[in-house]
Amino acid sequence: MVDEKNKILSIENLVIKFTLRGRELTAIRDISLDLYKGESLAIVGESGSGKSVLMKSIIGLLDKNGYIDQGKILYEDYDLAQFKTENDWLKIRGKEIAMVTQDPMTSLNPLKTIGKQIEEAVILHQGLKGKSAYEKVLQIIRDVGIKDAERRYKQYPHEFSGGMRQRIVIAIAIACNPKILICDEPTTALDVTIQAQILQLLKNLQEKYHLTTIYITHDLGVVAKVADRVAVMYAGDIIEFGKTDEIFFNAKHPYTWALISSLPQLGEKGKELYSIKGTPPNLFNEIKGDAFAPRNPYALKIDFVERPPYFKVSDTHYAKTWLLHPNAPKVEPPEVLKKFFEEGRQYANG
Amino acid sequence: MLGYIVKRLLQSVVTLFVIITVVFFLLRLLPEEGYLGAAADKMTPEQQEVYLTNLGLRDPILVQLGNFYLDLLRGDLGKSITYRTDVPVIDIIADKIVYSFAFGVAAVALSIIVGVPLGIFMAQFKGRWLDRLGTGYIVFIVAVPSMVYYLLIQVYITDFLNLPMLFNEDKPITWVLPLISLSLGPIASYAMWMRRYMVDELNKDYIKLARAKGVKERTIMFRHVMRNAFIPLAQYLPATILLTITGSIYIESLYSIPGMGGLLVDAIQRQDNPVVQALVLLFSSLGIIGLFLGDVAMALVDPRIKFGKGESVR
Numbered sequence: 001m002v003d004e005k006n007k008i009l010s011i012e013n014l015v016i017k018f019t020l021r022g023r024e025l026t027a028i029r030d031i032s033l034d035l036y037k038g039e040s041l042a043i044v045g046e047s048g049s050g051k052s053v054l055m056k057s058i059i060g061l062l063d064k065n066g067y068i069d070q071g072k073i074l075y076e077d078y079d080l081a082q083f084k085t086e087n088d089w090l091k092i093r094g095k096e097i098a099m100v101t102q103d104p105m106t107s108l109n110p111l112k113t114i115g116k117q118i119e120e121a122v123i124l125h126q127g128l129k130g131k132s133a134y135e136k137v138l139q140i141i142r143d144v145g146i147k148d149a150e151r152r153y154k155q156y157p158h159e160f161s162g163g164m165r166q167r168i169v170i171a172i173a174i175a176c177n178p179k180i181l182i183c184d185e186p187t188t189a190l191d192v193t194i195q196a197q198i199l200q201l202l203k204n205l206q207e208k209y210h211l212t213t214i215y216i217t218h219d220l221g222v223v224a225k226v227a228d229r230v231a232v233m234y235a236g237d238i239i240e241f242g243k244t245d246e247i248f249f250n251a252k253h254p255y256t257w258a259l260i261s262s263l264p265q266l267g268e269k270g271k272e273l274y275s276i277k278g279t280p281p282n283l284f285n286e287i288k289g290d291a292f293a294p295r296n297p298y299a300l301k302i303d304f305v306e307r308p309p310y311f312k313v314s315d316t317h318y319a320k321t322w323l324l325h326p327n328a329p330k331v332e333p334p335e336v337l338k339k340f341f342e343e344g345r346q347y348a349n350g
Numbered sequence: 351m352l353g354y355i356v357k358r359l360l361q362s363v364v365t366l367f368v369i370i371t372v373v374f375f376l377l378r379l380l381p382e383e384g385y386l387g388a389a390a391d392k393m394t395p396e397q398q399e400v401y402l403t404n405l406g407l408r409d410p411i412l413v414q415l416g417n418f419y420l421d422l423l424r425g426d427l428g429k430s431i432t433y434r435t436d437v438p439v440i441d442i443i444a445d446k447i448v449y450s451f452a453f454g455v456a457a458v459a460l461s462i463i464v465g466v467p468l469g470i471f472m473a474q475f476k477g478r479w480l481d482r483l484g485t486g487y488i489v490f491i492v493a494v495p496s497m498v499y500y501l502l503i504q505v506y507i508t509d510f511l512n513l514p515m516l517f518n519e520d521k522p523i524t525w526v527l528p529l530i531s532l533s534l535g536p537i538a539s540y541a542m543w544m545r546r547y548m549v550d551e552l553n554k555d556y557i558k559l560a561r562a563k564g565v566k567e568r569t570i571m572f573r574h575v576m577r578n579a580f581i582p583l584a585q586y587l588p589a590t591i592l593l594t595i596t597g598s599i600y601i602e603s604l605y606s607i608p609g610m611g612g613l614l615v616d617a618i619q620r621q622d623n624p625v626v627q628a629l630v631l632l633f634s635s636l637g638i639i640g641l642f643l644g645d646v647a648m649a650l651v652d653p654r655i656k657f658g659k660g661e662s663v664r
Contacts, residue, residue: 061561086567094564101562106555109574110654111581120573121563156653169559176563 008212009035009058009180014071014081016050016057016236025283027053027066029236029291035180040206040213042223042244044259045233048280051216054233055182057081059097060089095125098178100202102185104165108157114168115141115153121175137175143208144171145201163194167201174205181206181213187222199225220263224248229316232256235281235291242317249344252311252319254299255292257333266336274336290321298323298331354655355646362642369634374418377627378411384621385431427631428624433617439628443610447595450602450609454594456529458587461536466583468537469544470576476549484541491538497600500531504604517605528605532598536590540583547579577651585648589640596633 016028027050035041043051056062058073060083073080075096083089101107109117118137122128128136134153141149144167157165166186173181183202187195203226206213215226223230223244230248231241232255240253251257258276260266267273278295281287290296293303302308302322311324323331332338385405386398393401402408406417421428427439434442472484491499507527508515518524551557552575560570595610602611617625649655 059562061558090564090566092564093562098564099559099562101555101559103555107559109556109560109578111578111652112574120560120565124564158654172559172563 006037007034008037008075010072010074011054011058012072012074014054014057014073015069016053016062016066017069018063018066020065020284023284026069026286027236027283028057029287030071031236031238033231033238033241035212035214037212038210039228040203040215040226042215042217042227042230043233043238044217044220044223044230046218046259046280048283049233050236051233052184053236055099055184055214055216058180059093059099059182061093094121094176094178096178097180097182098173098176100166100170100173100181100183100186103189104162104169105189107169108165110157113154113156114160114171115155118168118171118175121172125176140171140175141168143174143205144168145197146171163190163198166190166194166198170198170201170205174209177209179212181211182216183213184216185218186215188217188219195222196225202226220248220260232259235287236283237291237320239292239321240317240319242313242319245344245348246314246317249341249348250313250317251333251337251341252313252317252324253292253321254296254323256319257337258295260340261334261337266340300328351649354649358642358645362638366635366638369638370419370422370631371415373627373630373634374415375411377623378414380623380626381621382407384623422631427628430625431622432620433613433622433625439624442613442625443628443632446597446608446610446613449607450597450611451595453525453529453532453601453607453609454597455591456525457532457536458591458594460529460533461540462587464533465537465540466544466580469541469546470548470571472541472545473548473552473579474571476545481545484545488538488542491535496535499534500600500604503527503531515605517607524605528601528607532601543583544579547582548575551575551578581648581652584651585644588643588647589637592636592640592643593633595636 011031011033014028014031015026018025018027031054043054045051053062053066057066057068058075058080060080062068068081071081075092078092080092083092108114115134115137118140119133122133122136122140126133126136137153138149141152146152146164146167157168160168166189170186181202186202187198190198199222202213205211213226215222217223227244229241230244231238232247232253233239234255240247240251240256242250247256248260251260255276258274261274262276264273276295281291281294288307289305290299290303290308293299296303300322306322308320308322308325310318310320312318313324322328333341382402385402385407386393389401399408406414409417425440427443430437430439430442468484472481475481504515504527507513513527514521514524516524517528557570557574560574561567565573597607597609597611597613599611599615601607602609614626614629616622617629
């Protein structure tokens, strides 16, 4: 899968800053990330880790006070980091990169029929009009698993349940006929049974429409279900990335360990669930060394002084932690995790 | 939809009935001199008594109420006593209402034509100079009593442009300044509300989704935001238009416009009970009709309003 030729999007040394009340905040700190055609990549991290900002920068929807300070976002012949005007972005938004937003309850215009809202995208990006646009919309409504398309076309968002609305939001994204689909916490607002359906739907659509998908989520359960690869973000940096199995069963960064340990499934009955001590760093300040060091029980002295580079674990798996340096002391992941990793590996090997 | 309208209509009728009845009883509490007028001094107490009995004021109260409603249904609002003695109230009102309504509707039209786009532009350029200028204007209008700028306009601008100071029906140019004065306030409030609703809508998630699907900012404004932002205004528009017939006391007295503005106050001061009664009835009915029309207008533009049971499908 790691094939330079199949790169569809490539982020290089991206730095994104925000101006807030005269002060500067660095939300994305020198990130590089490649996206390969047809894969589904999950970006995980806690709130404020910058995963949404990163995705918004790809589609040109950063808040007004945010800007790209350095770096490139290469997509086909464009460097999206250089895009300034609305007209630049209109070449990309929807047409090439579409987005499924987080909250289906508020993501649809309450005063327009859902048919019209899907049709807007069809007309805009597929060059269809009138009858053929209408037919296309019906087909998309059916594609996202909604029955009785003709009747549904004429209905308003308030006549749909949450899960159904999320299907419509997905339908709108699909209607743009994009190459890349960004799903920003697509299931956070839904209940568990609906979550599974929506994820399955996204997977099916990915195959049917040959999409490359990016999931932004803090739900490791979602990651396990849909992702081929995972990138773990902390304080505006990708601190570890690899194939899903590699992250789940052979994680190397202490933050990833902590993240997986927080899974309720790993908790012991009667004991409090694991939570990471401390708070994420203040992004207004310059971060020295490893951003996770102050909360990291395995932190080395160097973690507080110098920012770790990526250390290679396998061809597809890299982690930014000094623990992987040949001179570092041998550190084992916590007991619970070791057991979990072991079981996972056995399961993965059949 | 029809069911909804009928339901609202019935509610309005009931409300109207309650108001009319309350007004009727309130007016019976007023001193009876109001029915005698200037003639009171020339009459002996016995003559007064006969006069009042002839008017039906000595009948049992419920009989009076019944007669009142019967007259009302016949369109008879009684005759003025002191304001213009023995002239039917309805004629007095008809003479004056034309001016107030003409000015009022023109002012509402002008306020919407100027105020709504102003609000839209302010929202679109939020925080920039146009927004600040508009905000300054709104703050000025809200903070300064309208009488002050009405007067300034009348005194200085008529002088500056060499216009006649008073209203003259036959000279269209004398319509302009009262109209503009009358619109300054509503322009500010339309701009303020429109800006606010636009900003509210612009921050909503569906706007983000519209952007993400590659819709142009301008199209988003026209196709998504404006209509949604206009709904709250649409609800109050009919009432606003209808109630312009109450006229503006300030403007009408400043420019000597023979409108409705001072009529209610005059009638109360002169204790002209039939006129007071008719005016209160008129204003409250128009208010209720306006609100009813507003609700219907809102139901027409907003699909989320349910039209009774069984019609929403999930």
